[in-house]
Amino acid sequence: QVQFVESGGGLVQPGGSLTLSCAASGFTFSTFAMGWYRQVPGKERDMVALIGVRGNDPVYFDDVKGRFTISRDNAEQMLYLQMNSLKPEDTAVYYCNRRPRSDDNWGQGTQVTVSS
Numbered sequence: 046q047v048q049f050v051e052s053g054g055g056l057v058q059p060g061g062s063l064t065l066s067c068a069a070s071g072f073t074f075s076t077f078a079m080g081w082y083r084q085v086p087g088k089e090r091d092m093v094a095l096i097g098v099r100g101n102d103p104v105y106f107d108d109v110k111g112r113f114t115i116s117r118d119n120a121e122q123m124l125y126l127q128m129n130s131l132k133p134e135d136t137a138v139y140y141c142n143r144r145p146r147s148d149d150n151w152g153q154g155t156q157v158t159v160s161s
Contacts, residue, residue: 047071047150049141054155061131065155067124067141074122078144081115081126083137084154094126095144108134131159 053065065081078097084090094115095104103115114127124141138154 047143047147049150049152051139051141051152051155054139054157056158056160057131058161059132059159061159062127062129063131063157065126065128065139065141065157067126067152069122069124069141069143071150072143072147074143075119079115079117079124080142080144080146081124082140082142083135083157084140085137090140093139096124128157131157133159135159 048070050068051065053063055063057063076098078095080095081093082090083093091106093106093109094113096115096117100117105113112128112130116125117123128135136157136159138156140151140154142151
């Protein structure tokens with residue numbers, strides 16, 4: 046079964062940093078592009094960053110460009126999101142998924158709260 050387990054979220058002050066992790070299983074991780082998404086209550090789940098199967102061609106939502114870095118470790122089937130210079134508007138539940146998305150297999154996500 047396709048599974049994603051996100052971790053690493055927490056409460057951080059504006060300007061702080063967090064690194065999120067996603068453990069993927071149940072599919073051939075190294076053959077799928079991967080992405081990070083985020084969602085706040087009442088809003089759609091939006092793409093934050095995408096990365097190619099070899100860690101190539103990262104793509105970022107404009108509002109996080111220059112602050113977030115997506116990376117992956119195919120040997121460990123792990124996806125990461127390094128988040129720097131965090132802003133209150135980054136507050137959301139963050140999810141990972143493969144691309145094309147496995148929409149029936151979203152994980153529980155990890156909460157990121159940026160607040161003073």
